[in-house]
Amino acid sequence: MQLYGMPGWGSAIVEVMLALVGEPYDFVDVEGFDRPGEAQDRLAAVNPLRQVPTLVLDDGEVLTETAAIALWLADRHAGLAPRPGTIEHRRFLRLLIWIVANVYPSFTYGDYPARWAPSAPDELVAATGAYRERLYRWLEDQVVGPYLLGEQPCALDCYMAVMIDWRPGCEWFARNAPRLLVAARLMRRDPKLAAVMARNRLAVD
Ligand SMILES: N[C@@H](CCC(=O)N[C@@H](CS)C(=O)NCC(=O)O)C(=O)O
Structure with missing residues (x-):
């Protein structure tokens, strides 16, 4: 493919x-x-x-x-996902859809503010940024640890392994959503991901 x-x-x-x-x-x-x-x-x-x-x-x-x-x-x-029929699988589905329905659109609009609010682009960036931070604070409370849903990584961790570099950025996560940051960094350290991390310039620490 x-x-x-x-x-x-x-x-x-x-x-x-x-x-x-x-x-x-x-x-x-x-x-x-x-x-x-x-x-x-x-x-x-x-x-x-x-x-x-x-x-x-x-x-x-x-x-x-x-x-x-x-x-x-x-x-x-x-x-990539917990076994269907388990509580973890239900949580997985909820958070997967939640990320793409809530967090991702904050970038769709916030990354191209002039496209959506040509007369108030700065306000749109500020509003979507503040909303995204609120969303991540909520997601932080859902983290089981060490990965998002517990002992095993799943597709949700794949999102966070990349998204911690996007706004609001790693320093914000360290201060406000440390468990998300830990899960994302743990995912990045998986040896199977070394080449992908390097090619996408995603730091492994
Ligand atoms: N709902 C899509 C969102 C994809 C998306 O927004 N990708 C961004 C890049 S990270 C993009 O292509 N932005 C350009 C645009 O929206 O014009 C998904 O989950 O794959």
Whole structure:
């Protein structure tokens, strides 16, 4: 399969998932896809929504949405989700959908404020930033430890392994959501992820 993405961006979340379960893939770097140009055209040719991650499967089908990709991979491999029927699996589903329905959109709007609020971009950045911090504070309370859902990592940890570098950033997590930071750093240290961490310039400490 081919993964269209950009180092350190949402495609890195899917790279972490793929590496964790050992699915081979080719990475198509579309750096600069969020402005008009060759990279954007290349991405739009397979995904008119022009977002990463975009996965083109071996049968030519296009799969987008990190949560859909996580669930699809979890159907094929152990290690990305708790066993169906368990309380942990229910919590997993809740938090997976919660992240993409709440945290991720705060970037969709906050990263491109002029697109959504051309007359008040700074206010939109401030509002989405404050909302995101509130969301992460809530998520911090859900962490079982050492990983998000307990002793085993799951796809939720793949998100946080990448997202701790996004706003509000590691220092904020250290002060306000330390258990999330610990879980994310633990995930980053998984030897199966070494190459993905390096290529996405995600520090392992
Ligand atoms: N709901 C999507 C969100 C993907 C997303 O927003 N990706 C960002 C990069 S991290 C993007 O492509 N932004 C460009 C844009 O929205 O125009 C998912 O979960 O995969």
